[in-house]
Amino acid sequence: MESRGWSRRRLGDRLGLVVYGGGVVGVTLVHDPVWLTAAGVGVWLGAGKERGRLLRRALRLALPWLVVVSVGYGMVAFWSGLPVGEVLLRLNLRVGVLVLLTVVFATRVSLLRAVDFSPTLVWLFTMVMSQMVLWQRLYEEFRLALVSRSPGEPDLRTVLQASANAIAWFADQALATARNQAQALRARGLLE
Amino acid sequence: MIELTGVSHCFRGQTALVGVDLRVREGEKVVLLGVNGAGKSTLLKVLAGLVAPSSGEYRYEGEVITPERLRRDRAFARRFRGEVGLLFQNAEVMLFNPTVFDEIAFGPRQWGFADAEERAYQWAERVGLREMMDRPPFSLSGGERQRLALACLLVLGPRLLLLDEPTRGLDPPATGWLVELIADLPATVISSTHRLSLAAELGERAVVLGRDHRLIYDGPVEEFLENRDQMATAGLLHCHRHRHGEVLHRHLHGHDWE
Amino acid sequence: MHVPDGFLSPATYMTAYGLAVPLWWVGVRRLRHELDAETLPWLAAVSALCFVLMQWSIPLPGGSSVHLSGIGLLAVLFGPWVSFLAVSLVLAVQSLVLGVGGVTTLAVNALAMGLIGSWMAFGGWRLLRRVHEPTALVFAGWLATVAPAAVVGVTLGVQPLVAQGEEGEPLFFPFDWEVTLPAVVVPHALLGVVEGVVTWWGRSAWVRLRVRHGE
Ligand SMILES: Nc1ncnc2c1ncn2[C@@H]1O[C@H](COP(=O)(O)OP(=O)(O)OP(=O)(O)O)[C@@H](O)[C@H]1O
Ligand SMILES: [Mg+2]
Numbered sequence: 001m002e003s004r005g006w007s008r009r010r011l012g013d014r015l016g017l018v019v020y021g022g023g024v025v026g027v028t029l030v031h032d033p034v035w036l037t038a039a040g041v042g043v044w045l046g047a048g049k050e051r052g053r054l055l056r057r058a059l060r061l062a063l064p065w066l067v068v069v070s071v072g073y074g075m076v077a078f079w080s081g082l083p084v085g086e087v088l089l090r091l092n093l094r095v096g097v098l099v100l101l102t103v104v105f106a107t108r109v110s111l112l113r114a115v116d117f118s119p120t121l122v123w124l125f126t127m128v129m130s131q132m133v134l135w136q137r138l139y140e141e142f143r144l145a146l147v148s149r150s151p152g153e154p155d156l157r158t159v160l161q162a163s164a165n166a167i168a169w170f171a172d173q174a175l176a177t178a179r180n181q182a183q184a185l186r187a188r189g190l191l192e
Numbered sequence: 193m194i195e196l197t198g199v200s201h202c203f204r205g206q207t208a209l210v211g212v213d214l215r216v217r218e219g220e221k222v223v224l225l226g227v228n229g230a231g232k233s234t235l236l237k238v239l240a241g242l243v244a245p246s247s248g249e250y251r252y253e254g255e256v257i258t259p260e261r262l263r264r265d266r267a268f269a270r271r272f273r274g275e276v277g278l279l280f281q282n283a284e285v286m287l288f289n290p291t292v293f294d295e296i297a298f299g300p301r302q303w304g305f306a307d308a309e310e311r312a313y314q315w316a317e318r319v320g321l322r323e324m325m326d327r328p329p330f331s332l333s334g335g336e337r338q339r340l341a342l343a344c345l346l347v348l349g350p351r352l353l354l355l356d357e358p359t360r361g362l363d364p365p366a367t368g369w370l371v372e373l374i375a376d377l378p379a380t381v382i383s384s385t386h387r388l389s390l391a392a393e394l395g396e397r398a399v400v401l402g403r404d405h406r407l408i409y410d411g412p413v414e415e416f417l418e419n420r421d422q423m424a425t426a427g428l429l430h431c432h433r434h435r436h437g438e439v440l441h442r443h444l445h446g447h448d449w450e
Numbered sequence: 451m452h453v454p455d456g457f458l459s460p461a462t463y464m465t466a467y468g469l470a471v472p473l474w475w476v477g478v479r480r481l482r483h484e485l486d487a488e489t490l491p492w493l494a495a496v497s498a499l500c501f502v503l504m505q506w507s508i509p510l511p512g513g514s515s516v517h518l519s520g521i522g523l524l525a526v527l528f529g530p531w532v533s534f535l536a537v538s539l540v541l542a543v544q545s546l547v548l549g550v551g552g553v554t555t556l557a558v559n560a561l562a563m564g565l566i567g568s569w570m571a572f573g574g575w576r577l578l579r580r581v582h583e584p585t586a587l588v589f590a591g592w593l594a595t596v597a598p599a600a601v602v603g604v605t606l607g608v609q610p611l612v613a614q615g616e617e618g619e620p621l622f623f624p625f626d627w628e629v630t631l632p633a634v635v636v637p638h639a640l641l642g643v644v645e646g647v648v649t650w651w652g653r654s655a656w657v658r659l660r661v662r663h664g665e
Contacts, residue, residue: 027456
């Protein structure tokens with residue numbers, strides 16, 4: 001039995017997915033800085049209580065690219081007399097709005113609920129994500145173990161060697177997991 | 193030798209340690225007890241200078257230890273890492289060399305010991321891996337890997353040995369060997385476990401972390417093991433049904449499942 | 451190398467999606483054919499592996515560090531189709547769940563890294579392995595880094611040519627490929643060496659590991 005709350009939220013999530021997809025395409029079709037600004041403000045206001053944190057996060061993701069491209073283009077255009085102001089304004093606004101939109105989507109909408117019309121997709125995403133968390137920790141353990149066994153910063157050779165071995169271990173683990181998973185699913189009567 | 197004052201740690205919102213105060217003198221054998229998730233592994237990683245506590249202070253031989261300091265002060269890091277060895281709960285994360293021999297010789301070579309090879313052979317002998325010197329470490333069984341990882345630490349002659357569930361995967365003879373080894377070792381040893389039957393063998397002093405990640409007991413092992421209330425608070429007792437004659441009973445137990 | 455949204459014109463990313471969707475379909479079909487019921491567990495496991503590889507950072511002497519892509523290794527270990535699908539899946543999770551990386555650029559990245567990177571690595575390895583296996587593996591890792599970089603460089607570089615405003619000013623990414631290609635490819639040609647060594651050593655370690663499993 002699924003609860004009413006769940007199905008209502010699922011509806012919201014699907015709507016979120018659609019709005020998001022439309023929004024992304026829309027923002028790449030509009031070139032007027034005024035409209036782009038309006039879209040940015042709209043997304044920001046719609047981001048909910050955490051809008052400050054989300055904005056900072058989006059900026060952190062987008063800024064390195066924007067600074068490099070803007071400064072580079074600014075100099076080139078200044079030298080060769082190309083239009084600068086509007087081009088850069090448009091570019092920065094567009095990238096900023098899209099990154100913010102994606103960050104907001106990722107935090108506000110549950111992709112799992114949004115795609116739960118396909119049990120296969122849900123299962124795939126769940127598997128990948130739970131494995132990711134587990135392995136992230138293991139990766140950290142491998143790193144710490146190397147640190148604790150080395151007198152100083154390990155040299156490149158040691159790092160590469162340790163990485164290669166750990167990666168082989170992960171690859172092996174991936175195989176074992178896949179095999180177990182398939183067996184477990186089979187034992188529960190799925191997969192056939 | 194070790195001084196922890198008010199050490200707390202949080203992993204991105206997940207509490208692991210709360211206000212731990214602990215002093216350990218040179219040569220002590222300490223056993224660290226606690227349920228799953230109590231923070232044993234985290235505490236050992238703090239002691240190995242791998243995890244910076246979110247608050248509180250850790251001093252080793254009077255020196256404040258933080259991962260930053262160990263990164264900056266190379267000479268000090270070299271000494272500290274040489275003196276302090278941590279056996280990870282998942283021993284295989286420590287193994288990354290192509291053969292068992294290279295694995296044991298890795299430390300001595302890194303620290304530039306002249307007799308690195310000899311030492312490696314000696315310790316391979318002592319942990320019973322002498323015939324497997326050319327095998328890749330990952331090809332060993334779980335218990336063998338555990339012993340190999342242990343050899344990698346012991347070959348450096350550590351002063352402080354931190355063992356995270358060292359008996360995991362060991363068969364009874366290997367467990368017995370480890371217990372003897374720890375008792376005879378001149379080093380300070382802190383071993384974590386949740387096997388109560390082994391607690392008294394691994395050390396004379398028990399340090400217990402509760403479910404709330406606080407230190408709830410610090411004192412002689414025997415005293416802790418006799419105190420049912422305290423063991424129950426620590427969550428180290430379990431409850432299940434069994435038969436006494438014809439009657440079905442249900443009460444708390446302190447024995448191990450294994 | 452994740453290109454964020456907003457640098458690519460709709461014509462570009464729509465074309466990329468148009469190419470990627472049938473290829474994803476073909477990939478899944480092929481995998482089903484080979485693996486049958488084990489397709490999904492297999493795909494999930496390789497994707498998780500791919501994710502870990504992309505997080506892997508190798509500290510370089512001097513305090514900087516580089517991230518691996520792991521695509522060369524995935525292609526060599528598991529074949530180019532699985533590698534392509536796994537990369538695509540990881541990119542999707544990263545952008546839609548974790549909010550890093552672009553959505554419009556997802557297809558471009560999946561084609562560049564997943565498809566072209568995997569196939570180049572796989573092809574290079576197959577071509578050279580009879581001559582000298584280690585060289586073949588290093589080359590595979592190098593190709594898997596450089597080829598996607600070149601594709602991304604060209605894709606970014608054509609933006610000012612394909613999407614211009616009324617006065618010929620660029621609407622999306624402003625540099626043409628004479629700038630982007632060297633700017634992207636040169637650093638990746640160096641990173642590719644690290645990737646190549648990891649591919650070589652990683653596969654060797656994996657083979658040693660497999661041997662004891664008796665496979
Ligand atoms: N890398 C990490 N990221 C996030 N949380 C973590 C991490 N490592 C540990 N934790 C959390 O910190 C708490 C303490 O974990 P720790 O591993 O120290 O426990 P433990 O006493 O060693 O347990 P066990 O007996 O299972 O080994 C747990 O709630 C755990 O989920
Ligand atoms: Mg633990």
